[in-house]
Amino acid sequence: xxxxxxxxxxxxxxxxxxxxxxxxxxxxxxxxxxxxxxxxxxxxxxxxxxxxxxxxxxxxxxxxxxxxxxxxxxxxxxxxxxxxxxxxxxxxxxxxxxxxxxxxxxxxxxxxxxxxxxxxxxxx
Numbered sequence: 001x002x003x004x005x006x007x008x009x010x011x012x013x014x015x016x017x018x019x020x021x022x023x024x025x026x027x028x029x030x031x032x033x034x035x036x037x038x039x040x041x042x043x044x045x046x047x048x049x050x051x052x053x054x055x056x057x058x059x060x061x062x063x064x065x066x067x068x069x070x071x072x073x074x075x076x077x078x079x080x081x082x083x084x085x086x087x088x089x090x091x092x093x094x095x096x097x098x099x100x101x102x103x104x105x106x107x108x109x110x111x112x113x114x115x116x117x118x119x120x121x122x123x124x
Contacts, residue, residue, distance in 0.1 A: 006081065016069050024063050086108040087107075
């Protein structure tokens with residue numbers, strides 16, 4: 001991948017890093033906000049617990065995204081960005097535009113997801 005494209009993807013990743021870092025802070029603050037608000041009713045406590053759980057899970061998701069972005073920036077620095085970690089083939093630039101943190105090309109990603117059972121959809 002040429003230097004200009006790497007610069008473009010680095011810029012995308014840094015913008016995503018800023019957004020997601022702020023989201024992590026917001027989610028953590030929201031989770032902490034729920035810890036002690038003087039609620040005593042059991043229904044209110046249940047709702048409070050649910051709200052805490054949701055806020056913590058959102059924070060986890062944002063934290064994972066930050067880690068994925070950091071890894072992608074590291075791959076740019078190492079010279080392996082845009083190369084599939086599974087088959088060593090170039091990752092299509094359209095895929096990288098859609099998912100700048102992608103580690104695998106579309107074919108390998110599909111294989112990994114099918115092995116993990118992520119493509120099994122419940123039937124009605």
